[in-house]
Every structure is written in C-alpha cells, then in structure tokens.
Amino acid sequence: MTSVTDHFAPPRLSLRLLAVWRRNFLVWRKLALPSIVGNLADPVIYMLGLGYGLGMLVPEVEGVSYIAFLAGGTLAYSTMNAATFEALYSGFSRMHTQKTWEAIMNAPVSLDDIVAAELLWAASKACLAGIAILAVIAAFGFAASPLALAAIPVIFLTGLCFAALGLIMTALAPSYDFFMYYFTLVITPMTLLSGVFFPQGQLPDAVRTVAECLPLSHAVALVRPLLLGELPPQAGLHLAVLAGIAVAAFWLALGLTRRRLLK
Amino acid sequence: MSPLEITGLVKRFGEGAEAREVVRGLDLSLAPGECFALLGPNGAGKTTTLRCALGLTAATAGSIRLCGLPVPERARDARARVGVVPQLDSLDPDFTCAENLLVFAGYFGLHEREVRPRIPELLAFAGLEGKENARIQSLSGGMKRRLTLARALVNRPELLILDEPTTGLDPQARHLIWERLRRLTAEGTTILLTTHFMDEAERLANRLAIMDAGRILAQGSPREVIAAHIEPQVVEIFGEWQGEGAAAWAAAHAHALCQRCEVSGETAFCYTTDAAPLLAHLAHQPGLRSLHRPANLEDVFLKLTGRDLRD
Numbered sequence: 001m002t003s004v005t006d007h008f009a010p011p012r013l014s015l016r017l018l019a020v021w022r023r024n025f026l027v028w029r030k031l032a033l034p035s036i037v038g039n040l041a042d043p044v045i046y047m048l049g050l051g052y053g054l055g056m057l058v059p060e061v062e063g064v065s066y067i068a069f070l071a072g073g074t075l076a077y078s079t080m081n082a083a084t085f086e087a088l089y090s091g092f093s094r095m096h097t098q099k100t101w102e103a104i105m106n107a108p109v110s111l112d113d114i115v116a117a118e119l120l121w122a123a124s125k126a127c128l129a130g131i132a133i134l135a136v137i138a139a140f141g142f143a144a145s146p147l148a149l150a151a152i153p154v155i156f157l158t159g160l161c162f163a164a165l166g167l168i169m170t171a172l173a174p175s176y177d178f179f180m181y182y183f184t185l186v187i188t189p190m191t192l193l194s195g196v197f198f199p200q201g202q203l204p205d206a207v208r209t210v211a212e213c214l215p216l217s218h219a220v221a222l223v224r225p226l227l228l229g230e231l232p233p234q235a236g237l238h239l240a241v242l243a244g245i246a247v248a249a250f251w252l253a254l255g256l257t258r259r260r261l262l263k
Numbered sequence: 264m265s266p267l268e269i270t271g272l273v274k275r276f277g278e279g280a281e282a283r284e285v286v287r288g289l290d291l292s293l294a295p296g297e298c299f300a301l302l303g304p305n306g307a308g309k310t311t312t313l314r315c316a317l318g319l320t321a322a323t324a325g326s327i328r329l330c331g332l333p334v335p336e337r338a339r340d341a342r343a344r345v346g347v348v349p350q351l352d353s354l355d356p357d358f359t360c361a362e363n364l365l366v367f368a369g370y371f372g373l374h375e376r377e378v379r380p381r382i383p384e385l386l387a388f389a390g391l392e393g394k395e396n397a398r399i400q401s402l403s404g405g406m407k408r409r410l411t412l413a414r415a416l417v418n419r420p421e422l423l424i425l426d427e428p429t430t431g432l433d434p435q436a437r438h439l440i441w442e443r444l445r446r447l448t449a450e451g452t453t454i455l456l457t458t459h460f461m462d463e464a465e466r467l468a469n470r471l472a473i474m475d476a477g478r479i480l481a482q483g484s485p486r487e488v489i490a491a492h493i494e495p496q497v498v499e500i501f502g503e504w505q506g507e508g509a510a511a512w513a514a515a516h517a518h519a520l521c522q523r524c525e526v527s528g529e530t531a532f533c534y535t536t537d538a539a540p541l542l543a544h545l546a547h548q549p550g551l552r553s554l555h556r557p558a559n560l561e562d563v564f565l566k567l568t569g570r571d572l573r574d
Contacts, residue, residue, distance in 0.1 A: 014339075019369040026366065027357040103353035105319055107370035107418075108343040262320055263276065 007262070008255035013116050016109045020117035021124070023100075024090075028125060039129035043078035044136050047071060050197070062199055064228060071142040072224025073196030075133055075151060076158060080216055083126035083159040084187060087166025088179045091118050095170060101261070111261060115254045119167060123159030130155035137227065145229025154226065154239075158219040161242045164249035165215070171256035195220045215245050264331045266422040266453040267293045267316055272325035274311050274477075285311045287477035289325070293422070298444065298454040300468035302461070302560075304568050308477040309457040310350065313426055317342060330421055343371060346415030350426040352407050354399050360386060360410055361395040368417040378417060389413035390439055405436030412443065423447060425456040429463060441467060461560040471560075475568040485560055492563045494522050494534035496555070498541055501530045503550035512551060520544055527570050534558065 028035060051067025061069040094100040101114050131152060137143045143151075169182045193203065194216035200208050211217060218238040225232040232238065274286040286308045293299050303309050314320045316327055318338020327334040329341035355363050361382050368378040386394055389409035394402075402410065408428065415423060428444075429437040444467055448454055458464055464471045465485045472482040481488050489495075498521070504512035513531035517524035520541040521533035533541060538555055545553050 016370065016372065019366075019372070022369060023355070023366050026362070027355075030357065098356060099349075099351055099353035100355060102349060102351075103355075103367070103414075104370055106317065106342065106345075106347035106349065106415075107367065108339045108372075109370045110339060 007258040011112045011116060011251070011254055012110065013112055014110070017113035017117040020104060020109060020114050021121050024121040036129060036132050039078065039082050040132050040136065043074050043133055047074040068142045068228065070197065071137045072227045073220050075130060075137065075155065075227065076216060076219040076223045077191050077196045078133055079126045079130045079155045079158045080162045080187070080219070082129040083122045083162040084166045086122035086125050087118065087163045088170055088182065089176065091122070091167060091170045092173055092176060111258055112254060115167060115257050119160060119163050119250055122163035122166065123156055126159030126163065127152065127156040143227045147226050147229050151223050151226045154219065154222045157239065157242050157246070160246040161215050161249070164246045164253055167253035168249055168256060171253050171260055190214050190216045215242060218242050264295070265292050265328070266295060266330055267291065267455060268328040269316060270326045272312065272315060272327065273323045274315055275323040285477050286315070289477065289479055291472065293453055293455060295453055296448065296451050297469040298448045298467050300464035300471040301455065301457045301474060302459065302464050302471055302564060303474040304459060307475045309474065310426055313424055313457065317345070317347065343418065344421045346418065346420035346423045348411050348415045348425040348428055350430070352411065354407055354410060356399045359396045359398060360391060363399065363410065364414055364417055367414050371418045373418065385413040385416060388416070388443060405432050408432060408436065409440065412440065420452065422453045422455065425454065427457055429460065461564055465560050473564055473567055480567045481563065488563055489558055489560060493558045493566055494536050495558050496535050496538045497558050497562055498533045498535070498538055499530055499554040500533060500545065500551055502552040504548060509551060516544065534562070
C-alpha cells in the first residue's frame with residue numbers, strides 16, 4: 001500500500017493522461033478565440049505602449065530599439081502568466097470547485113495522470129498563447145530571423161516550468177484568494193526583476209545576482225536573442241535550469257496534491 | 264467471483280493523539296448480481312469504505328479485492344470494470360450531456376466511434392431523451408443525477424457503486440432512479456449503494472448492512488435484519504396523559520404492556536410481539552393517540568445507532 005501512502009514517491013504515469021489533456025483541449029476549443037485574445041491583448045498593449053511610448057525617450061537598449069528589446073521579454077513573461085493562470089485558477093476550478101478530478105479518478109485514471117495532464121495542458125495553452133504573441137511580434141517586424149521559430153519550444157518549456165510551479169500553489173490553496181499572494185509576492189516581482197522591461201545590468205549587484213537565478217530570467221535569456229536572430233549564450237545552462245525547475249516543481253506539486261486528495 | 268470482497272478493513276486518519284479511526288474492522292462480500300445497501304448515519308464511515316474499495320485512499324489495514332483484483336495494487340484495472348455515481352455532482356459544466364458521456368468514456372480508453380452510437384440509449388435510460396445538446400446548467404438536480412448515472416454506465420460496468428444516489432431528489436426523481444437500478448440488477452449488474460433512506464434500502468436491496476462508527480452492526484436481507492433485531496410490531500404513542508405527556512404514561516405502564524419502549528421527545532415507541540393488550544389499554548386513555556404499524560428497517564436502524572443527532 002506504499003504506492004498511495006508514500007505521497008512523494010516518483011510519478012507513475014500512463015497514456016490515459018492524454019484523455020485528460022484532451023478534455024481540457026476540448027473545453028478550450030469551445031472558447032479558443034476569446035481565450036487567445038484574452039492572453040494576447042494585455043501583453044501586446046504593454047509592448048506597443050511601452051515600446052513606442054517609452055521607446056521615444058530611450059534611444060537604444062543593448063544595441064537595438066527599445067521595442068525590439070521588449071519583444072523577447074514580453075513573449076517570455078506572457079507565457080509565464082498564461083501558464084500560471086491556467087495552473088492556478090483553472091486547475092483549482094477543476095480540482096476543487098467542479099470536482100472534475102474526482103470524477104476522473106473514479107475512472108481508470110490515476111491522480112498522477114491527472115496532475116501530469118494539467119501540467120502538459122497549461123504548458124500547451126501557454127504555448128498557443130505564446131505563438132499568437134510571436135505572430136504579432138513578427139507582424140510588427142521584430143522577429144525577422146527564422147531563429148525566432150526556435151523560441152516556440154523554449155516557450156513550451158517555460159510553460160512547463162511555470163505550470164509546475166503554479167500547481168504547487170494549487171495543491172496548497174484553500175480558496176481562490178490564496179493566489180493573490182502568489183501573484184503579488186512572486187510573479188509580479190519576478191516580472192520586474194527578470195530583464196523583461198530593462199536589462200538586469202541596471203539592478204544593484206546583490207539584487208542582480210538573485211534576479212539572474214529566477215526562472216523567468218532564464219526564459220528571457222533564451223527568447224530575446226532568438227527573436228533578434230542570435231544564438232543565446234549559455235543556452236544549455238538556461239534550458240537545463242528551466243527543465244530542472246519543471247521536474248522538481250512537478251514532483252513537489254504531485255506530492256502535495258496526493259497528500260491533499262488521496263487521504 | 265465476488266465483485267467486491269473486503270476483509271478486516273481499518274482506516275485511520277491522522278496520527279498519535281489526533282488519530283481518528285473511521286473504519287474499524289469491516290468485512291463485506293458482495294454476491295454477483297445482487298443489490299447491496301450500506302446504511303448508516305452521517306459519519307458512519309460509508310463513503311470512506313467506498314473510497315478505500317476504489318483505491319482512492321490507502322487502507323490502514325485489511326485486504327480488498329475489487330472485481331477479483333487486489334486494491335490498491337491493481338485498483339486502476341479494477342476501476343475499468345466499475346461505474347461510480349459520486350455523492351456530489353461532478354458533471355463537466357463546460358460540456359453538453361452527450362459530450363459529458365463521450366469525454367468520460369475517453370478516460371476508459373473507449374473511442375468516440377464505439378460510444379457515440381450508444382449515447383441515445385444511455386440518455387434514454389436516464390430519462391433524458393433528446394438532451395444530447397443540452398447544457399449542464401439547464402438541467403435540474405434530478406436530471407443531473409440521472410446523467411451521472413448514465414455516465415457511470417459508459418464502460419458497461421460489472422459493479423455499479425452509488426454514494427447516496429437519491430439524496431436531495433424529489434419523489435418522482437427518486438422513483439425513476441429506483442426503477443432504473445432495478446432494471447440494472449435484472450440485467451445482471453451488481454449494485455452497491457450507500458444511503459440513509461431506509462425505504463430506499465428496503466425497496467432495492469437484496470441484502471444490506473447497517474454500519475455506525477466504522478463497524479457493521481447488522482447484516483442480511485431487509486426481512487432477516489428486521490426479524491433478528493426487533494420485535495415485529497410497533498405502537499407509537501403521543502398526546503396527553505393525566506396532565507402530562509406520553510413519557511409519563513410510558514414510565515408508569517409501558518413495561519407491563521410491551522417488550523421494549525423507547526421515549527423520544529414526547530413520543531413513546533412501544534415494541535412488542537403482540538400489540539393487542541396494549542391497544543386495549545390505550546382504548547381507555549382518551550388523551551393519548553397512537554399509531555400501530557409493523558416494525559421496519561428504520562426501527563432497527565434507530566435501535567442500533569441510537570436516536571442522537573449526527574452532524
């Protein structure tokens with residue numbers, strides 16, 4: 001009986017998780033257009049507003065126009081937001097409010113499959129939103145190089161990383177209100193410190209050292225050069241950090257969810 | 264093969280001084296094709312027993328075989344052959360009725376090709392003909408419960424588990440569910456249901472078990488349980504007696520006129536094998552009113568689990 005009592009045992013997954021992923025996809029498909037527009041509008045408005053408005057005052061950042069600098073950061077942080085929202089609010093609805101997970105667990109699908117499917121789905125949805133933003137960026141001419149396409153797998157990985165972190169919060173949340181703390185104490189500071197809006201070189205040294213370790217910093221470090229048509233320096237390190245966080249956070253999220261639901 | 268065999272089940276929550284034993288050594292064995300009711304007040308351990316049986320929570324001790332497979336080791340394979348109607352509504356509000364069935368069938372690895380042709384039949388079984396494209400929000404409570412029943416049948420289960428299937432439903436909806444469950448047993452499906460409605464158990468179950476505080480207190484066919492645990496006739500007495508209530512009457516006379524008397528509030532319940540002397544006595548007590556009836560499962564239930572409120 002260790003498989004159930006030992007909440008932090010390794011995940012045991014099956015292909016049934018695809019049926020759970022598909023369930024979320026089918027719901028999304030019904031509302032795909034408003035969902036994409038919702039994920040798209042906010043970051044694009046910020047990018048164009050700040051990029052052209054503030055960009056008038058800033059001649060160049062790291063050798064490119066401010067809006068070209070901002071494009072990569074926007075793609076990375078909007079992916080983070082999309083994955084986080086899905087794992088938090090939608091995940092919590094399915095786990096707690098709608099009892100969707102409870103219904104699925106009565107079928108031959110394990111909780112491990114469900115949590116893994118939520119992870120993959122949140123990353124998929126973030127990736128779909130990211131592709132839409134990438135298309136807008138390309139339309140404005142800020143992703144001219146074919147290398148920009150390599151940003152797509154990177155944003156999927158970024159989605160996995162933040163979905164996994166979000167699922168930890170979902171596993172711990174008593175109610176929706178709890179997520180406010182995560183946004184104000186984690187997501188918003190991370191957005192401001194990870195080099196999305198300005199280069200991390202502007203930060204005081206001590207802050208910068210910490211900021212460079214944040215997962216969003218690694219995503220920005222990969223996405224920005226790719227949009228500018230350059231190979232990211234230390235790409236292997238950044239990819240490994242994002243993947244490592246995704247795996248570790250998923251493991252923790254799964255353990256906490258098992259503890260919550262399998263009692 | 265028994266569809267569900269539970270031996271010595273113990274389930275404890277928490278540890279040390281905080282520990283609560285919710286199931287305390289429960290044995291249960293279903294016969295193929297029967298309808299078995301698990302009766303008990305709130306907090307008796309019914310739902311926990313079901314969760315253990317499905318492998319959704321680890322038993323502290325004991326052994327479970329579901330559809331012949333050991334649980335929790337092979338719970339997933341076993342669940343492929345079981346249908347579950349949970350206590351709380353868990354239908355997918357984003358889908359129509361038909362989509363709810365199709366998507367749920369996907370969790371069993373069933374392809375849309377196989378399931379789609381069966382949807383009209385499944386909906387008709389649930390009394391939801393023509394509701395394929397209806398949204399879940401537009402359904403009444405009874406319709407939702409019936410759709411949940413249809414959903415539990417998508418995999419043609421050998422064993423159907425229902426956790427309080429008619430709680431909160433109006434009489435029409437309850438009768439429809441009962442009729443459908445009878446039809447399923449007639450077709451050979453084994454049914455395990457929990458309920459705290461005695462009439463439901465008495466009507467549906469071939470066998471039942473009354474449980475409280477994690478233990479089974481009585482088990483058998485409804486008739487056997489009544490015969491084994493209680494006198495066959497009941498006279499309920501209430502009203503006024505010598506300026507006081509039925510309780511005062513009971514204190515003075517009950518012991519001489521019936522085998523057992525329970526007083527609850529201002530009503531005396533007299534249990535007896537022969538009610539004639541008691542009824543003759545009551546004929547001379549104009550202030551007292553009475554109701555004479557055969558003993559039923561509820562009397563057994565109240566005798567075994569007490570009259571105190573559980574919540």
